[in-house]
Amino acid sequence: xxxxxxxxxxxxxxxxxxxxxxxxxxxxxxxxxxxxxxxxxxxxxxxxxxxxxxxxxxxxxxxxxxxxxxxxxxxxxxxxxxxxxxxxxxxxxxxxxxxxxxxxxxxxxxxxxxxxxxxxxxxxxxx
Numbered sequence: 001x002x003x004x005x006x007x008x009x010x011x012x013x014x015x016x017x018x019x020x021x022x023x024x025x026x027x028x029x030x031x032x033x034x035x036x037x038x039x040x041x042x043x044x045x046x047x048x049x050x051x052x053x054x055x056x057x058x059x060x061x062x063x064x065x066x067x068x069x070x071x072x073x074x075x076x077x078x079x080x081x082x083x084x085x086x087x088x089x090x091x092x093x094x095x096x097x098x099x100x101x102x103x104x105x106x107x108x109x110x111x112x113x114x115x116x117x118x119x120x121x122x123x124x125x126x127x
């Protein structure tokens with residue numbers, strides 16, 4: 001079985017220069033200049049804009065929903081989600097984890113998100 005797809009927070013400019021984004025570029029095929037979507041064995045979810053300013057939570061949520069649709073369509077893959085938005089973007093897990101409610105079972109949540117979602121287990125629908 002292959003390694004899971006590494007899901008990380010990025011910026012819309014695709015400048016994968018720090019944190020999980022840099023790791024994804026060095027180790028999982030993230031493409032510099034591509035700020036969203038699957039590249040190599042990684043998937044970028046934007047949490048910052050092209051000028052490296054943190055996106056509003058509503059904007060991040062739209063990118064998360066796009067990822068969830070992709071993961072739902074790609075049941076042949078497993079996705080290893082990092083705590084996106086909770087590092088350089090400055091959000092707390094309590095603000096981001098709920099965006100992932102309804103994620104399919106092939107999305108492996110980070111412990112920080114599992115803890116938040118466990119507080120409301122009926123609100124996460126495994127499909």
